[in-house]
Amino acid sequence: MEIKVTDYCTAKNASVGIKEALKHAKDGDIISFEKGTYHFYKDYSEKRNYHMTNTDSFAYPQKYFAILIEDKKGITIDGNGSVFVIHGDICALALIRCSGIKLKNFTIKYNSPTNFEMTVKSKLRNKIIYSIPESTCFFVKSNSITFFEQSPFTKKNYYSYKNNSQCYCNVIHRGDNVFRSIISPIKTALKIKRISNTEVECTYIIPPKLKIGDTVAMSRNYHRDSCGLFFWECDNISSENITVNYMHGFGWLSQMCENLSFDSIMFTPDKEREYVTSSFADCIHICGCKGNVKINNCLFEHPHDDGINVHGAFLRFREKLDSNTAVFEFVHKQQGGYRCFYEGDKVLFYSRIDLSRIGGEYTVKEAVDDIDNKLVTVTFNEALPDMQSKKAVAENITYNPRVTITNCTFNAIPTRGILCTTTEQSEICNNTFTNLVMPDIFISCDCKDWYESGPCKSMKIHHNSFSQKNPVKFEPICIGKPVSNVHENIDIYDNKID
Numbered sequence: 001m002e003i004k005v006t007d008y009c010t011a012k013n014a015s016v017g018i019k020e021a022l023k024h025a026k027d028g029d030i031i032s033f034e035k036g037t038y039h040f041y042k043d044y045s046e047k048r049n050y051h052m053t054n055t056d057s058f059a060y061p062q063k064y065f066a067i068l069i070e071d072k073k074g075i076t077i078d079g080n081g082s083v084f085v086i087h088g089d090i091c092a093l094a095l096i097r098c099s100g101i102k103l104k105n106f107t108i109k110y111n112s113p114t115n116f117e118m119t120v121k122s123k124l125r126n127k128i129i130y131s132i133p134e135s136t137c138f139f140v141k142s143n144s145i146t147f148f149e150q151s152p153f154t155k156k157n158y159y160s161y162k163n164n165s166q167c168y169c170n171v172i173h174r175g176d177n178v179f180r181s182i183i184s185p186i187k188t189a190l191k192i193k194r195i196s197n198t199e200v201e202c203t204y205i206i207p208p209k210l211k212i213g214d215t216v217a218m219s220r221n222y223h224r225d226s227c228g229l230f231f232w233e234c235d236n237i238s239s240e241n242i243t244v245n246y247m248h249g250f251g252w253l254s255q256m257c258e259n260l261s262f263d264s265i266m267f268t269p270d271k272e273r274e275y276v277t278s279s280f281a282d283c284i285h286i287c288g289c290k291g292n293v294k295i296n297n298c299l300f301e302h303p304h305d306d307g308i309n310v311h312g313a314f315l316r317f318r319e320k321l322d323s324n325t326a327v328f329e330f331v332h333k334q335q336g337g338y339r340c341f342y343e344g345d346k347v348l349f350y351s352r353i354d355l356s357r358i359g360g361e362y363t364v365k366e367a368v369d370d371i372d373n374k375l376v377t378v379t380f381n382e383a384l385p386d387m388q389s390k391k392a393v394a395e396n397i398t399y400n401p402r403v404t405i406t407n408c409t410f411n412a413i414p415t416r417g418i419l420c421t422t423t424e425q426s427e428i429c430n431n432t433f434t435n436l437v438m439p440d441i442f443i444s445c446d447c448k449d450w451y452e453s454g455p456c457k458s459m460k461i462h463h464n465s466f467s468q469k470n471p472v473k474f475e476p477i478c479i480g481k482p483v484s485n486v487h488e489n490i491d492i493y494d495n496k497i498d
Contacts, residue, residue, distance in 0.1 A: 018040075054227075054285060104239070111149065143190075170183060188208065231260070247279045254287070266298065277302055292401065329375050351393075365380055397423050417431075421455070459487075
């Protein structure tokens, strides 16, 4: 059965209409958008207390969703070439506990992206005139700039940020050449004057070293309150023929899911409105997933962080309760908030000192989560080894996916193209990398800083076109020197290094 969203709303405010359409949707139904431009507003969006890894979720537990799909099976969301415009600092689309969902044929853009951009229009002595995209609202007061977006209904701000004080890392876009920088158009300005609806003039003692045409993109790094798209505890999800002009808060995050397919997903900025950034941070981020993760024929250009990041999570050993039971904790401030062990899962232990294996393979009998305190008490079928003296971390290897990344293009990225750490088979082939600042492919396994697991044990990297002479970097991160066999059985062959 086809359910038309326009039977429940107009395109001018689709927030309520999509909720009504989803209420009527049954297994196998198609929720269809007649081709057009649909607006979704934070005022009418769903809100939930959900945690998203790699964000500041514990500081901002309440999330807002333009499109929220929970506990559905076998439905299709078909945009038929439509554009979804998101108003407010919210997650555009989320799937929670869903199975067999298909997403296709639409574009996601934000009315006012939350990476704030200023482009050098002219320079004269100690003054620089910057242009700001017309859709970005701002005002100048007391020699400072405040960026904001306002609700058309309540006239209250969805958000406002003065001088972008929550930014610690800007990205300068010089055409397709991009690089991270501490340069800020605002922080060192002696005087800031608004000279039009889209222009400001900044006066300096020493002007920042910028060229005419440079765009400085400022991300609210200290304020990752959400992600742009979100899959959680879902299986057999396919996404195809989707363009993403921007995502707020982080990126397209999938956590604790099984069997994901991304085909013909284009992460590219909204050039018609003169924006240069396609994502607040990463593009596709996969954490703690299993089964197959397939990413094919996708474009990743001009994000504020990595193109693709696939990893698990190391939980740090805290205390042993009995011979078979121990307490583990999420460590990094942007980790946790979700169940990461299920009955029957297989777990390996590693030393934080050198990433060496501790003991054998252990099977989860029971897991009791203390979400608020980022703890989990796990009872195993087997007796546990000594973990205290070796400063152990635990990894759920059941939630390590088989990864294939093929026929993709990575361009103008200020960090890495692909990060991939999984014990399962993975293949990275027939991809093109251009204008990346850091390694095109980064293989880590980190039990010290980000606690992003795990060791790669079967990977093929072949028939790619790389952008730099050292395109693949291996860097296991632990307290001391890592053992030599953290990563094994990796074949790198028949690549072109430009």
